[in-house]
Amino acid sequence: MRTVASGAFVLAATARVARDLDLAEEYVQDAYTEALSAWARDGVPRKPAAWLTTVAKRKALDALRRGQTLRSKLPLLVQPDEADMNDPTDVTVPDDRLRLIFTCCHPSLSREAQVALTLRLVCGVSTGDIARAFLVSEPTMAARLTRAKKKISAARIPYRVPEAHELPDRLDAVLTVIHLLYTTGHTAPSGEQLVRSALVERALDLARMLLRLMPDEREVRGLLALLLVTDARRPTRTDAHGRLLLLEEQDRSAWDRAALVEGHRLVVGALRGGNPGRFVLQAAIAALHAAAPSYAETDWPQVLTLYNELHKVWPSPVVALNRAVAVAMVRGPEAALGEVELLEREGRLSGYRYLPATKADLLRRLGRHREAATAYRAALDLTDNEAERAFLSDRLAESSARRVDA
Amino acid sequence: MPQHAILLYAPTPADWMEAPPEELEAHDRYAAQIEELGGRIVSAQALEPSSTATSVRGDVVTDGPFVESKEVLGGVTVIEARDLDHALEIARLSPATRRGGVEVRPILG
Structure with a gap:
């Protein structure tokens, strides 16, 4: 499979000349076909992407000159640039x-x-x-x-x-x-x-x-940081049997240190200067989790502060739900349950499986196992993901058993 | 420059007599604003309220607008703009966005 860099490279440059995405794809495909014979004959060029782009753009330009594409063209502001054709090293800006x-x-x-x-x-x-x-x-x-x-x-x-x-x-x-x-x-x-x-x-x-x-875009920095820090935990999200592990159960020593360090560096840079946007704030929250030696030792008050900021710039009910988890850690499950029930009554998250799942967990921690079981069942009804289903089923069985004990 | 229709939607029955005076004054200034943005008005028409509408579907004639909804078509402005982004820049300034909203559609051709 082609990489993002070379695939986007060739198509993007060709689209500018072809002024039509469909046609550009065709020319790129033609260029690959031509490469099969040309490269077999002459060897692979030093810069394959440059070679492909030059060929694809030439095909686009030829077609444009023949006037075949007048009707289906993209109304591009950019005019086809003859100079592009003469300098194969500068294939794309x-x-x-x-x-x-x-x-x-x-x-x-x-x-x-x-x-x-x-x-x-x-x-x-x-x-x-x-x-x-x-x-x-x-x-x-x-x-x-x-x-x-x-x-x-x-x-x-x-x-x-x-x-x-x-x-x-x-x-x-x-x-x-x-x-x-x-x-x-x-x-x-x-x-x-x-x-x-x-x-x-x-x-x-x-x-x-x-x-x-x-x-220079801080939100782009924030997004990359968020992905890196989240992805650093990927190997620890499930156990050997594919069962989902919560953040508090994950083996922190197995997290990808290099990705965390890179993500952390990006977050620090992005937080400088002015009010941070939603991706920077989410990355900062993820980075705080990653920096903590354990779930309990996480700087929960700081996490809650960041969630408050996040909810200001992005007043989404999903953010409010995640914020409730931080509320539970700072002010206890009772306070958090109140916020989750408020969200439930608003109805904007109906059908969102993490709402009943979060509610179930708070009820479980409050020892209200009968209600927890009901909420786990509601969450189970909403997910098709096998790993998540297995996790919720386990918790449901636990809550049902405790209910009998109590 | 290609032509785009800006369809103006207002709360039913889209009666311009009920529009706030500031909105109507803003409509008067709109043409000049479009020129400033490098666009051009081809035509601009306001419609009588939807209570005056008559619809024909097949061979059945009924009273009222073709689609019953909270907001109905109240006017059409046809502009010339370089591309969709330019048309949207112009559409955003439309005074009709204050109470209802507008829909931008390229004109075939």
Whole structure:
């Protein structure tokens, strides 16, 4: 499979010339075909990506000159650049990859279209693999991609990097897509395997690429830090039998130190200067957890302070639910239960499996096992993930047994 | 520059006589703002309230708007803009976004 760097590289540069994503993909495919014979004959060039880009762009430019593409073209602001063709070493400006990712994550596309396009066009993942990752059939995913590309063309979504005044909103969409890829891979919503490592790797690659392209954006730094620190715990999330382990049960000595150190360094840098955004704050919370010698010794008051800040910049009910866990550690499970029940009454999290799971855990700690069992059952009804189901079933059995004792 | 329609939606019955005076004044200034942003108005029409609408579906004629909802179409502005982002920049300034909202649709062609 092609890497993000070279795949995005070749397609992004070609799209700028072809002015149409579909056609650009075709030219890139043609270039790969040509490479099979040319490289077998002459050997692999020193810079394969540069070679492919030059060939694909030439095909695009030829077609454009023949005027075949007039009707289906992307309304690009960028004109095809003849100079590009003469300097094969300078195959792409970083802007090309940024243009591509901002186009894929344009707010006029649905979130699922944004995710699918980013995987297909920026990461070069095959339609079949994307379909499997998101548990839909390949024809369904192919249709989703086609519709999205059609919309880019028909709605005249431009192929460009947003201007400074648009950037906060637009960047947030890109970061959300990358984060969604990560969480989908990290906790697959269904199936036996808890981690779909390919998606996790893609998300990390994308975050790294974005930070290279936008080194001054603190939220990008925050996202990469968040992914690194979360991912450092990946090997300890389940035991040898695939059973889910809570943060408090995980073997902290097995966490990936190198990733934690890198994540920590990024967080510290991102927290400097002005009010931090939601990704920086989430990364800071994750880093605090990672820095603690044990669950009990975590700096919970500081975690709660960060959650308060996070809830200010991102007043989402999911944040409020996670904040309740910190409330439980600082002020006790009773206080936290009150907040969780408030969220339950608001109804905005109905169907979200972590609400009954959190409530069940608080009830269990309060010794209210009968109610805990009911909440565990509600959580079980909402999850298809085998590892999570096994965990919840164990807890349910425990609560039911205690209920008999009591 | 390609043309985009900005469809103005307002709370039913989308009666412009009920719009606050500041909103109507803002509509007067809107054309100049569009020019400042490098766009151009091709046409702008406000509709009579949806209570005056008559719909035809197949060969059945009924009173009222085609789709019953809390917000209904109250006007159409056609603009010229470079691309969707430029059209959205213009649409965001529309005074119609204050009470209802707008929908941006590229015009076929």
